[in-house]
Amino acid sequence: MFKVLKKSKKTKARITSLSTAHGKIQTPIFMPPATRGFLKSLDSIDINNTNSQIVLVNTYHMLLKPGDKYIKKYGGIHSFMNYSKPILSDSGGFQIFSLKKMVKITEDGALFKSPIDGTEHFITPEKSIQIQHNLGVDIVMAFDECMQDSYTKEEAIISTQRTYRWLDRCIKEHKKLNKKNKTSRLFFGIVQGGLFKDLRIEGLNIVASKDVDGIAIGGETIGNNMEKTKEILEWLYPYFPKNKPIYTMGVGGSPQDMIDVSIRGVDMFDCVAPARIARHGNLLVGKLNKKTFKIESNFKDNRLRISNQEFISDKKPVEKNCNCFVCKNYSRAYLRHLFISKDPLYSRLATFHNISYCQQILNELKENIKNE
Amino acid sequence: MFKVLKKSKKTKARITSLSTAHGKIQTPIFMPPATRGFLKSLDSIDINNTNSQIVLVNTYHMLLKPGDKYIKKYGGIHSFMNYSKPILSDSGGFQIFSLKKMVKITEDGALFKSPIDGTEHFITPEKSIQIQHNLGVDIVMAFDECMQDSYTKEEAIISTQRTYRWLDRCIKEHKKLNKKNKTSRLFFGIVQGGLFKDLRIEGLNIVASKDVDGIAIGGETIGNNMEKTKEILEWLYPYFPKNKPIYTMGVGGSPQDMIDVSIRGVDMFDCVAPARIARHGNLLVGKLNKKTFKIESNFKDNRLRISNQEFISDKKPVEKNCNCFVCKNYSRAYLRHLFISKDPLYSRLATFHNISYCQQILNELKENIKNE
Numbered sequence: 001m002f003k004v005l006k007k008s009k010k011t012k013a014r015i016t017s018l019s020t021a022h023g024k025i026q027t028p029i030f031m032p033p034a035t036r037g038f039l040k041s042l043d044s045i046d047i048n049n050t051n052s053q054i055v056l057v058n059t060y061h062m063l064l065k066p067g068d069k070y071i072k073k074y075g076g077i078h079s080f081m082n083y084s085k086p087i088l089s090d091s092g093g094f095q096i097f098s099l100k101k102m103v104k105i106t107e108d109g110a111l112f113k114s115p116i117d118g119t120e121h122f123i124t125p126e127k128s129i130q131i132q133h134n135l136g137v138d139i140v141m142a143f144d145e146c147m148q149d150s151y152t153k154e155e156a157i158i159s160t161q162r163t164y165r166w167l168d169r170c171i172k173e174h175k176k177l178n179k180k181n182k183t184s185r186l187f188f189g190i191v192q193g194g195l196f197k198d199l200r201i202e203g204l205n206i207v208a209s210k211d212v213d214g215i216a217i218g219g220e221t222i223g224n225n226m227e228k229t230k231e232i233l234e235w236l237y238p239y240f241p242k243n244k245p246i247y248t249m250g251v252g253g254s255p256q257d258m259i260d261v262s263i264r265g266v267d268m269f270d271c272v273a274p275a276r277i278a279r280h281g282n283l284l285v286g287k288l289n290k291k292t293f294k295i296e297s298n299f300k301d302n303r304l305r306i307s308n309q310e311f312i313s314d315k316k317p318v319e320k321n322c323n324c325f326v327c328k329n330y331s332r333a334y335l336r337h338l339f340i341s342k343d344p345l346y347s348r349l350a351t352f353h354n355i356s357y358c359q360q361i362l363n364e365l366k367e368n369i370k371n372e
Numbered sequence: 373m374f375k376v377l378k379k380s381k382k383t384k385a386r387i388t389s390l391s392t393a394h395g396k397i398q399t400p401i402f403m404p405p406a407t408r409g410f411l412k413s414l415d416s417i418d419i420n421n422t423n424s425q426i427v428l429v430n431t432y433h434m435l436l437k438p439g440d441k442y443i444k445k446y447g448g449i450h451s452f453m454n455y456s457k458p459i460l461s462d463s464g465g466f467q468i469f470s471l472k473k474m475v476k477i478t479e480d481g482a483l484f485k486s487p488i489d490g491t492e493h494f495i496t497p498e499k500s501i502q503i504q505h506n507l508g509v510d511i512v513m514a515f516d517e518c519m520q521d522s523y524t525k526e527e528a529i530i531s532t533q534r535t536y537r538w539l540d541r542c543i544k545e546h547k548k549l550n551k552k553n554k555t556s557r558l559f560f561g562i563v564q565g566g567l568f569k570d571l572r573i574e575g576l577n578i579v580a581s582k583d584v585d586g587i588a589i590g591g592e593t594i595g596n597n598m599e600k601t602k603e604i605l606e607w608l609y610p611y612f613p614k615n616k617p618i619y620t621m622g623v624g625g626s627p628q629d630m631i632d633v634s635i636r637g638v639d640m641f642d643c644v645a646p647a648r649i650a651r652h653g654n655l656l657v658g659k660l661n662k663k664t665f666k667i668e669s670n671f672k673d674n675r676l677r678i679s680n681q682e683f684i685s686d687k688k689p690v691e692k693n694c695n696c697f698v699c700k701n702y703s704r705a706y707l708r709h710l711f712i713s714k715d716p717l718y719s720r721l722a723t724f725h726n727i728s729y730c731q732q733i734l735n736e737l738k739e740n741i742k743n744e
């Protein structure tokens with residue numbers, strides 16, 4: 001069940017609630033990717049402690065290692081990860097189409113070779129949905145072709161039309177499996193269309209007309225090129241169905257990006273960047289300005305480069321306004337020492353901070369909407 | 373203050389209590405090395421949760437990175453690590469003498485080149501003690517020459533005599549600093565003597581005659597060659613002063629080694645092995661047999677090789693009798709998946725289990741002594 005709890009009067013942001021088999025999530029929400037069934041250095045207790053409400057796992061990666069049949073045999077991904085909150089899986093489309101030369105698309109599906117062991121896999125829309133049901137996730141994503149920006153109009157039309165034909169097959173398989181297994185997994189369709197306004201709007205209307213629990217906006221541009229992402233959201237906003245969650249796939253390269261899509265009517269987003277930049281020594285800082293919706297700090301790009309010599313005996317936490325376990329317990333000096341010593345503990349603490357920080361910024365946004 | 377709480381009637385094991393500036397520790401005790409100010413993947417809260425009572429930091433490593441002057445400026449190693457329990461530092465002797473060709477020993481001390489940046493460091497007994505006081509540890513170790521087994525009797529005599537002359541200089545510097553800084557750090561002397569029975573006994577008597585708070589037994593053999601280690605302990609046991617803790621340096625390659633020295637009258641020991649083998653995929657299992665004092669399991673060397681295919685969907689914990697957070701929350705299948713996926717989370721969970729397991733085995737030994 002999806003409920004709009006409050007709409008901002010100042011922006012298009014809203015607070016909503018979505019019920020899943022593993023509990024409710026409240027949006028706007030950042031869904032950190034636990035790509036391979038773990039969130040890069042964080043265990044499930046850590047994930048909960050970052051105030052994350054849901055994580056994303058990756059169909060493609062779980063198919064290759066350890067294999068969805070083992071996860072099914074185990075009793076599902078929640079049990080495997082010892083994680084009791086909602087889990088969303090992407091359909092594998094993004095990763096498979098990233099293989100480019102190693103993938104062959106037909107009307108029936110996509111043939112690709114595993115970069116791990118060279119074995120051939122043929123993924124159809126039905127197969128992708130089966131894998132996601134085997135994993136046992138709460139939100140299943142449609143199997144689509146993640147469209148590149150370089151596509152000509154003609155190529156884009158061929159690709160999107162196939163994606164929406166696949167959508168019907170996904171929905172059919174999803175309903176069949178939910179019925180057969182007596183489960184109540186949710187299903188999201190995905191809007192493609194690249195940089196073509198008419199294709200994007202048409203796509204949204206097609207997806208919104210189907211029996212879907214949420215609408216995702218995908219493609220190479222989304223999250224990757226934030227100016228274009230914002231433009232696409234301006235095109236689509238008038239056509240958003242108000243009774244379904246909207247999810248931009250791959251948005252969140254910075255917390256500012258999360259705010260930027262939230263105030264344009266988006267409810268959900270995921271991105272590997274906060275965890276990845278953490279591992280590379282960039283820790284998120286800054287405070288949300290309630291009037292401008294800009295995150296502000298004394299650091300360039302609101303990132304503290306922890307390797308800097310200036311932090312060698314700096315007893316301050318990474319971000320003084322942050323309530324996370326890392327900022328409450330450890331200093332910049334200690335994190336710098338862990339980073340230059342290349343200990344896995346650095347990876348954990350840095351990832352923990354960056355994920356927590358993103359959730360905190362979104363909680364601030366929610367508080368602002370509540371207090372309007 | 374040191375107190376013997378209970379002596380075993382069946383073995384030479386005993387339960388003792390040692391008070392330090394950061395609280396009491398109860399022996400027999402395994403002190404996991406937090407060599408560079410962190411316990412390989414574990415933060416200070418994790419360390420507490422493994423039921424470790426004290427950790428060891430390394431003077432040599434902290435001198436090179438970040439430098440003891442920064443730790444002093446910061447307010448000490450406890451504050452830097454956010455760790456409030458006792459900390460012991462080794463003197464750096466072991467690491468410096470491991471550099472072999474890069475070190476030159478004189479009566480005054482040891483000259484060596486940093487393997488990090490090639491800078492020359494001259495460490496005297498006084499300097500080692502100063503660094504340890506700068507770090508702000510609870511137990512300071514004497515600066516000694518860690519003797520190799522290959523020494524001739526003549527070389528061994530020259531080395532041990534110098535080590536005990538250095539001991540006097542260490543004690544003098546230690547007392548001076550404790551007085552000057554109004555601290556009450558403890559000081560342990562170190563017995564050397566290699567494989568020579570007369571030198572070992574003579575060394576023990578010399579160290580025991582000095583104003584030391586504990587007696588350590590060092591050298592290449594100790595922990596490295598357990599048969600010889602046990603033999604040396606048989607030689608020395610009759611001469612152990614009963615009112616001081618006995619510490620074998622570098623013992624604990626396996627939990628069995630910890631039991632083996634405990635039942636030969638040793639109170640304290642440290643070893644990097646439990647954490648190191650964890651990272652390499654070896655997880656400790658087995659139960660202590662109360663009669664034979666042997667750890668028993670179905671696995672070779674009481675080590676479960678987590679990479680084995682047989683664990684791919686094994687829902688059991690690593691060790692069913694283990695109460696640690698990892699065994700309570702995660703399965704062999706999940707740990708195997710993390711290991712083959714090379715995620716830092718594996719390193720944390722594996723290290724956590726192995727350290728917790730060692731503490732648990734020692735707690736079992738203590739319970740046995742209490743219930744005799």
